[in-house]
Amino acid sequence: MAIQKPEGTEDLLPVDERFYRHFVDTAARVFGRYGYEPIETPLFEQTELFVRGIGESTDVVGKEMFTAISGNNLKTLLDGGKIRSKSRLSLRPEGTAGVVRAIAQHGLAPQGGAPAKLMYAGPMFRAERPQKGRLREFHQVGVECIGADAPSIDAEGIIMLMRFYEEIGLPRENMRLLINSMGDEACRPAYRESVRSYIMEHASDMCEDCQRRADINPLRAFDCKEEGCSAIMANAPKIPDALCDSCKSHYEQVKAYLDAAGIEYIEDPTLVRGLDYYTRTVFEIQVDIEGMGSQSAIGGGGRYDGLMKEVSGKEAPGFGFAIGYERCKIALEAAGVEVASQKQTDLFIACVDDSTRAAGFMLAQQCRDAGLAVEIDHQNRSLKSQFKLADKLGAAKVAVLGPDEAANRQVSLRDMATHEQQPVAFDELVSAVRA
RNA sequence: GUGGAUAUGGCCUAGUUGGUUAGGGCGCCAGAUUGUGGCUCUGGAGGUCGAGAGUUCGAAUCUCUCUAUCCACCCCA
Secondary structure, eight states: OOOOOOTTOOOOOHHHHHHHHHHHHHHHHHHHTTTOEEOOOOSEEEHHHHHHHHOTTSHHHHHOOOEEOOHHHHHHHHTTOOOOGGGOEEEOSSSHHHHHHHHHHTTOSOTTSOOEEEEEEEEEEOOOOOBTTBOSEEEEEEEEEESOOOHHHHHHHHHHHHHHHHHHTOOGGGEEEEEEEOOOTTTHHHHHHHHHHHHHHTGGGSOHHHHHHHHHOGGGGGGOOOHHHHHHHTTSOOHHHHOOHHHHHHHHHHHHHHHHTTOOOEEOTTOOOSSTTOEEEEEEEEEOOTTOOSOOEEEEEEEOTTHHHHHHSSOOOEEEEEEEHHHHHHHHHHTTOOOOOOOOEEEEEEESSGGGHHHHHHHHHHHHHTTOOEEEOSSOOOHHHHHHHHHHTTEEEEEEEOHHHHHTTEEEEEETTTOOEEEEEGGGHHHHHHO
């Protein structure tokens, strides 16, 4: 049996790779206008980072992390031994924790200094059952801003994200921006407790999942799709009523900035993110296009003012979001947006017979050294099929090299679009192709 | 983790109640006179019908097991 790719992974083929780079480049360009600079952190971190940062009770940490382990340590574990905590490693299930760790470790957000604004792009890993828009290895582009607690940072980030979608070509009419505030450590615990006890009161009428959620993460009950549960949760205590004054004020200001920027949004008091570190502002971008599948969230994020302390022991407010690459791609394709860019071949060198192949080879090399994308036949094809190949490669020009041309140190340069063909000296070839 | 579906040459697929050399389309390769592409025409190569076992005179087709993929739940981007 041939070996296949692991479950839930995708090969980015050349055509996919071109688009992926376009996607990342577009993000870098847009985010760069807002002061975000690229960073790359390890694909794996100490497991402890994710456990503390994302939260032990979350599904992501509780059951979806891939453990990375060396062969020796695996043996030790299988033999019933223990390994040091720094050897307990996990593939990153999301990007925020690692970036925040790096910021803390390198002092990129010194106290009182300007906020650190960083962006990342790369693969994330979650051991879920794959389906449309959900892979075990998937790609995210995201940003993190550490060190500023002003609501303008939240608004700026959300606006920036919407600008990115605009630039990549997603139709605004198919997207909706949901926002909410989850409160902070001053008001969320009490609110959380009130929801928990509300669920407990109605537990007998709710699904098993929600009863389980009551203790683990009661706010997630708002997301339940069971009709009975959503009816009950409709009357549950709402976050906006429970926010403390400073959270309320922060939320109002974020909305005011968005209003001023003309960004349309939907306030959704039931929007809760599944990662524990979120505080105050949370948001999510959903798309609604035929063929999208059931994974409609293409981006999401929010404020996480407590994460830095959890990771490094030092206080620093944070804000960030992540964009799901694969889901965006599905959305773009569903919206009929052309996403693949064409391969570029400037010149194809066609050799009429074997006597000119050596000269053709050298000529191709010289043109490449001068910066042209050049292809040449390596299968001893006939001249006719070399032309077919050139056509398939999308070559703009073909240089025909036969005994006649070679004798004069020339090629017959054909423009594939206009069909015009004229003799060009070897030395003039590069400039003639560029013309 | 739970549930449903699917698995036929590089890709998409036909295959009726099990019955001769598994059919088609795309793609690929080669030709259509002398050194030239995209269209058309002609010809050609390429398949142990996901793997293994079973039923049968006979299995792509029926049964079982396994594997993989897709879709949905859950959860998240």
